[in-house]
Amino acid sequence: MMGSLHIQHDGHNAEVEKIREEEYPMLKDSIYLDHAGTTPYPKSLMDRFAHEMTTNLFGNPHSASASSQLSTQRIQDIRLRALQFFNADPADFDLVFVANATAGIKLVVDTMRCLPTGFDYAYHQASHTSLVGVREEARSSVCLDNRQMEDWLVGDCPLKEEEEEQRPILFAYPAQSNMDGRRYPISWSSQVRHSEETETIRNRKTYTLLDAAALVSSSPLDLSNAQTAPDFVVFSFYKIFGFPDLGALIVRKDSQDIFASRRYFGGGTVDMVVCLKEQWHAPKDGFLHERLEDGTLPVHNIIALDVAMDVHRELFGSMEKVAAHTGFLVRRLYRGLEGLRHANGEEVCTIYSPDPELEQTGPTVAFNIHNSQGTWISLAEVEKLAMLKGIHIRTGGVCNPGGIASALGLEPWEMKQNFSSGFRCGTDNDIMGGKPTGIIRASLGAMSTIKDVAGFVHFMEEFYREDTLPVSLPVLPSPDLDSDTKLQLQPPLQNTPELVVKSITVYPIKSCAGFSVPPDTDWEVRPEGLAWDREWCLVHRGSGQALSQKRYPKMALLRPNLDFTRGELQVTYAGAGEILSSSGPPSSISVPLSKNPKMIVPKKSGTDTEQRSTTPTEESQGPKPRRILLSNESPILAITTTSVDALNASVAALNPEAQRAISEAVFRANLIFTPSHSSSSYDPSSSPSSSPSSPSSPLISGDGLNPKLKPYEEDTWSSVHIGTNKHGFQMLGSCRRCHMVCIDQKMGEKISGGEPFVTLSKTRRFEGKVFFGVHMGLAEEENAGSGKVVKVRVGDVVLPQV
Incomplete structure (x- = not known):
């Protein structure tokens, strides 16, 4: 028997594979496992809906024209069909079209709060946030677990009577948890309603609200028995069909009288309204939905629902x-x-x-x-x-x-x-x-x-899945917790590798391209980081959020230039092969460097930069935040060429299909350190902090390799001294990485194959997080407010302290 079931399921799976190929081209090369959020829509649904829209004229159903009558007729038919989808007899139920399940919940709550006595509310702990929020409108509320539910079903109501008030109770729960898929009995609705006959809550009417949104996405809901069905059922059609964006509230007609207390009325829900001298109105007294569907219905969405039900049945058969x-x-x-x-x-x-x-x-x-x-x-x-x-x-x-x-x-x-x-x-x-x-x-x-x-x-x-024990990163101060503790720097050890600053890059506009500091230029280092680093950000005018390459990779093509002679920041769009129209945005802009930054107030994404005195009490409570501007975690980010070369060797070994070496630019470091003497290759098996899953194949030799410097050795440094003046910098911890390292900084495009993040995830994951590079900032004695100006330049000697 079990074998025949597997054959049956495998056969249906083959059918679905064929359907996917023809109907869901958007799922190609994807593993879509978020159907609880929304399910994808099939191609034929969109094609047929477009045909409906281009071959029919649908008017406003509140008018009397032929196009309006067509809309009204179709809506009536689709409403009936939607009820039948759930085996709900229109004699016992009415269906109200709403925006989504949450809108249906709110419609019930808006009604119940208008009751003279208000209402009490009980909800199951597995409820969606939209059900939890109902408690703010109730006179009293309680959250129930399964044991408390069992007690209620045998007569022990969790909401006790208060004095002489006979407030109704609204009980809400999910038919299926949107979190873990656990299902809860539909029979609770009738059992709770019948519990009003018990001694503890006699004369208190109980209404039940079922959130069926998660259940109906992949399972049938049977409302054929009106006596045992919930009073109110809410769900979203897009969870079932993918399109349209539409929801519904199904009301058991035995409970519809409660909506008589609703005060608000919208267009199309009344037969008469008096405004002059008197305030009076007559609600429509036909079907319940006529009184609850305020304003013009989303006609086109409802038409799309009709098409969606057709296509879904043709493709997948029944919900069973x-x-x-x-x-x-x-x-x-x-x-x-x-x-x-x-x-x-x-x-x-x-x-x-x-x-x-x-x-x-x-x-x-x-x-x-x-x-x-x-x-x-x-x-x-x-x-x-x-x-x-x-x-x-x-x-x-x-x-x-x-x-x-x-x-x-x-x-x-x-x-x-x-x-x-x-x-x-x-x-x-x-x-x-x-x-x-x-x-x-x-x-x-x-x-x-x-x-x-x-x-x-x-x-x-x-x-x-780990084949060997994980390796831990060296314990260093965290930039979030311990980034400004006083550190008395020690002289560098004699046997540490001598490095030099290979390049200095600042990113004047957060998440845009960098500005490379010329090799012959001294560059100021401030307590909050390199001068002119992340002083600006691009803000989405609609959301007010700072933009990032994570969502907008083309930001890498916005190339800044700091022109101190003109006193301006020049930004050029370097989109290769893209033609900008004369009526479109300019290809370059300039921003005065002297402009008062207070005139532009970006939403901060870094730690507060405000300076204030520290009291002895605050000193005893621990370290205070380190000042940064719009950088994410720390004032300065540094990497070494040796680690980049080791990573490229790992990419070549673990992902032979990788098309090219990973550029240092993808890590968007401020400082890149390289050994002062390049020589032989390095065997990555000697890396002190690479994951056990790192390849042990020889590393290809090239610039930046030094037998004395091991890959990822920067993770072990506690501080570095840079330049002839040996300015001290404190290491603040390793840099946690995200998929932004997969963006080609020259092309403004994502690198195919997900490199280098995929390889980093296998070789540089520690305690569940992925790291590459190190955070650093000026040491306490360099940041003591003495007026001393700290500067670095390309070619400066770097002496690490382990």
Whole structure:
């Protein structure tokens, strides 16, 4: 029997593979595992929708023209068809079109808060953030776990009566968790409604709100029994079909009277409105949706929904068939991740989703990764690498605060402490206090295949399964925590390699091209970094956010020139082969260097640069922040040519398909150090801090190689002295890298194959993070406010202190 099931699923998988090739060209060379966010739309859906729009004239349904009547007729038919998609009898249910599931929730809440007594609210801990937010409108609220739910179902209501108020209760929960795919009984709705007959909450009516958005994306929802169905069901059609961007609220007609308390009315929802001398209106008294759909409906989106339902059935059949296919795939995915083991036998993944072989669950697996010693791997690092490999997943809190806190064991005080320490949704601070702050989520959909599952498991094995024990970076002060501690520099050791400054580069505009300091020029070093480094940034006028090459690689083609004779910063666009029209933006601009920077107020992305006196109490509390401008972590970033050569050797050994050597420019360093005497090749097996997975093949000889200087030796330095005056610089820690190193700084394009980040992820990952280069800044005695000017130039001798 089991063998025949596998044959059946494999056969359907082959059908889906063929459908993918024809209908989903956007998925070519991609592993898309974020169907819980949204599922892709098929080509034929867009083609047919375009045909509908170009062969029919749809008017505003509030008018009486022929085009308006066509719109009205189609909307009525599609509304009925949408109800039938969920086996909902229009005699028992009404469907209200909304923007998305959240808009449906808000429509219910806006109504209930208008009740004379208000309402009390109970919600399950697995609820989406949009359900959690309802509590702010309730008179009282409570978050329930499974045990408390069981108590309620036997009559122990978590919301007790208060004096004589008979406030209704709204209970909300997800049919399926958007975090881990766990499913919750639809029967809770009827059981909770019946619990109002118990002694503890007699005379208090209970309404149920079901968030079905995650469930309906890959499984059927049966509302054929109106007596047991939830009072309100919300979901988004784009989760099912990919397009259109439309949602719905399905209301059980036995509960629709509650909407009579709603105060606001919009265009199209009333039969009469009096404004002059009196204020009176008559709501429409036909179908409920006529009173709730304020303004003109999104006609074209609703027409698209009709096409979407047609195409989806033609491609995938019933939702039961989709559920069987995704269920088969999630079992393979779960087993694949569960089976990953490090060489020492430790698990690679901690999985939070229920075992699909033991429980009914959705096609979602939530997990985290740790190395062979149990150290958590950064979510941001996983997502960066996945992005380079064409893998689409979701990481972070996934808008499910209760589910995340429960799975990760995060207490409220820990979450508040993380917030006070700088954690925000969308930041890279994903491991705090030794615990991850979010999860990795892989979710499957109707057009997912065995190949997707196998590809993702292979990715996990290639980059996160360890055959040997991990190597730790030398312990150095962190630029975030200990970057301004007083350090009494010692003279350099006699046996340390002598280096020179190969190049000095400043980046006047953050994330744009650099300005190379001429070899015969002394360049000032300030407490916040090199003079004129990251003084400006480009800001998106719509969002107010500083732009970055991570999203806009072409920024590398904006080439700055500091012209001190003219007293201006000249910026030229160096787009090769691109013709700028005379009516378009200019190819070059100039900015006065003397312009008051306070006239432009960019959003800071670095540490506050304000100087103030430090009290003895503050001194005893630890180091104060180091001043930087718009740089990300520290005043100065340095690399060595020896490490770049070693990395190129690793790239050649691990990725023979790499087309060219990695340029030093991709690391966007301010200072590049090279040995003062170039000579023989270096054997990378002697590297003190390269990962055990580094290749041991000989390194190709070339400029910047020195037997005395080992690759990545800069990780061990505590300080350096530079120049004839031996100016002291403190090393602040290794530089954490992201996929921005994969951008060709000459062409403004991403380097194919994801190099060098892919190789760095295999050879330079320490405690879940990827490092290359070192942060540094002026030492305390150089930064004592004595008026001494520190300058460096190309060719200066560099003496490291280990």
